[in-house]
Amino acid sequence: MSRAAVVAGLGSWVPPTVVSNAELAAQLDTSDEWIRTRTGIRQRHVIEPGSATGDLAVAAGRRALASAGVDGADLVVLATSTPDQPCPATAPEVASRLGLTGVGAFDVAAVCTGFVYALATAAGLLATGVGDSALVIGADTFSTILDPADRTTRAIFGDGAGAVLLRAGEPGELGALNGFVLGSDGTRRELIEVPAGGSRQRSTGRPADPADTYFAMQGKPVFAEAVAMMASSIRTTTERMGWSVAQIDHFVLHQANARILAAVAQRLEVPLERFVSNIERVGNTVAASIPLAMADAAREGRLGAGQRVVLAGFGGGLTWGSTALTWPDLKTV
Structure with a gap:
């Protein structure tokens, strides 16, 4: 095996x-x-x-x-x-x-x-x-x-x-990660970026515009892409696991925005209560977002051994991805 x-x-x-x-x-x-x-x-x-x-x-x-x-x-x-x-x-x-x-x-x-x-x-x-x-x-x-x-x-x-x-x-164990989905669309990289500081800007030999040294995001198109891509990757992951979306106990998504979580729940036609959320307390913590949300939910006793859990993210690149596991019996620290 x-x-x-x-x-x-x-x-x-x-x-x-x-x-x-x-x-x-x-x-x-x-x-x-x-x-x-x-x-x-x-x-x-x-x-x-x-x-x-x-x-x-x-x-x-x-x-x-x-x-x-x-x-x-x-x-x-x-x-x-x-x-x-x-x-x-x-x-x-x-x-x-x-x-x-x-x-x-x-x-x-x-x-x-x-x-x-x-x-x-x-x-x-x-x-x-x-x-x-x-x-x-x-x-x-x-x-x-x-x-x-x-x-x-x-x-x-x-x-x-x-x-x-x-x-x-082994793949059948509690806690085993399976059903990975990864995707990207580099044609839309400008939606989420820090324009300056990399080799493309530096190779020009010109000083960077100060505004280009900061993070920039185009909110409306990012919202639409995030909802569509996370929902799609979740469906693919659950299919690979042999589960239906309705059988998932908890969804731990990237905590980008509370409205995005609600929109994904609506698109998947599952109750919002199944979506773990700690964004109210910590905001969008980027790559830390999913494990922070998992840790908070586990510490609160919300994630229990044997429950079906899907993780999904969306970010700059554009990139997106998801995976699934049956939650293990973990000690929280």
Whole structure:
């Protein structure tokens, strides 16, 4: 029988500094009501000056290892679009700080779909015997790349990290990840981007327009694409699992916007109550979004052993993806 990646540990971390809607309203032309009605967000966490994505990744990774009752892993895969620096990747330092020097460690960049892509990558490596365990972390600090004067993006995004410890096992086990779907559409990359800072802009030899150094997103088309692609990938994943959408106990989607979650639920014709949501407390944490939502739901006792769960994300690239598992009996930390 082929090997599968089995979820054996789960951890999360958000920085202690909380920024409420009221605090944003005092700085920008916005209000608590405006933010809540459009996004469902009441607050978000942001890192302190001098902190970085790697710091959050280490904290979440440590908790995932403790949850699994182990002190190591053969691989570290970090999903992030806000690495500590452009070069080198952040994962090797994260691994070293966790005491995992010498293991395979690398970053995966797929924006808000990053965690699903990282899960699929780690699952493939475990399936082929490259390792017997993998620490998969989603971590982002989008507060560092937002225009301070942009009320829309500053209202939406927060910082955080979530992680799972995967071990090699069998496809039929509780916690085994199966039914992976990954997709992309590079013709629409301009919908979600940071225009400057990469080789294309740098090769011109001209200084970047300051506005192009910040994250930018075209809200309306992103909303439509997110709903369509997540709903489609969820249907494909459930078909591959031999499940119907109606048989899914919980959907843990990328926490982009409360209205997107509601629209996906409507398109799938399933009750919104089955959709895990913590966006009200943490905002859109990009690659950290799905594991943070899983950790919160598990800690609250909402996810129980034997329940059918689907994970799905959508992000820049454009990228999207999903996977499914029957929830294992996990210790939460």
